[in-house]
């Protein structure tokens with residue numbers, strides 16, 4: 001078997017870096033970074049998607065000791081505000097403290113084990129609904145009804161009856177927890193992504209949309225559908241005239257990676273010449289018998305003109321800073337992934353995805369979409385979450401706009417992938433070397449967690 005030299009394996013057509021050379025504005029350094037990685041070309045075992053054994057390993061070795069995005073800091077602004085964060089069969093409560101810090105506890109009473117909280121909310125103390133044991137927000141046991149009957153609890157309070165804590169930290173307005181208190185610091189885990197996102201300031205965004213949807217497939221099948229642009233030609237053929245799918249740039253660092261796909265640039269898979277006007281009409285979803293609201297003068301570029309409109313759209317919220325931002329930041333899909341399951345997008349695409357197993361079921365998952373939007377004036381509170389069942393289409397979530405249709409096309413494949421993998425006689429899935437490198441990277445990281453006795457520590461971005 002000959003490994004393909006990753007420098008040779010690139011789509012015909014303009015590269016992303018060449019496209020940046022034609023930008024009408026200065027391009028930020030972060031988009032000039034290139035980190036292609038050839039991670040091998042072996043098949044990935046289908047057992048990772050279809051077996052209970054692998055799911056149990058993920059519970060024991062991944063979810064119990066990896067940093068994971070729990071909520072936005074805005075979801076719990078006041079002391080006593082809490083959210084319930086569930087992952088597989090585990091549940092945690094993430095609580096804003098009186099001093100403004102955040103703590104997370106396993107969501108389990110230390111008397112006889114009932115979940116302490118069923119829903120997100122606000123409380124003055126954490127009181128168990130079963131027999132009424134109560135803890136201060138800081139985790140100290142505060143009340144035991146009929147205390148005379150529990151002298152042994154008083155004796156062992158320090159070591160056994162204060163709530164055990166998870167590790168908690170924040171980045172860019174996201175609250176992360178790690179159930180393993182002895183984990184490496186979040187900052188080390190995140191590595192260079194912190195600097196890469198600085199110019200986009202995700203901290204200063206509000207949650208403008210929040211939609212969850214149950215998917216009839218393993219969480220990795222759902223996540224991987226959003227980890228490459230290779231599927232666009234077959235799954236979303238309507239966007240090919242204005243999306244440079246196979247010319248996407250794929251970069252891999254240690255615990256994060258990205259795929260950047262240019263907008264208002266035509267797919268190399270299209271066999272006919274697409275005019276600048278057709279590109280714009282495609283993006284705006286204009287019908288053949290309708291006039292386009294934005295026409296492209298002879299010789300002008302749709303990408304540059306669409307960027308002018310995008311700047312006008314964001315200017316009221318972001319101010320004149322938009323005039324220093326590149327066309328790329330206005331137009332492109334800058335899709336980062338932080339291992340294991342969080343996808344914050346750069347610039348103003350506003351999207352953050354999260355993918356999790358659906359409770360303890362390895363054959364279904366929860367896909368979540370957040371829109372983090374710039375805002376004007378006082379920061380709006382996060383919107384109420386909309387939960388879509390397995391049977392409800394994404395298009396019911398009108399707050400997602402035109403993207404809902406695209407997501408629905410993605411969802412259409414997922415349960416069929418699960419069924420196909422359970423049927424196939426082929427023991428592994430096969431991946432493209434470059435375009436699907438992010439999928440391979442996820443599996444490489446996952447393999448490191450599953451095979452390590454102790455949680456892997458970051459070695460730093462190379």
Ligand code: FES
Pocket residue numbers: 109110111112113114128129130131132133
């Ligand atoms: S189980 Fe919580 S007080 Fe009894």
Ligand SMILES: [Fe+2]
Pocket residue numbers: 225226231232235236406410
């Ligand atoms: Fe897609």
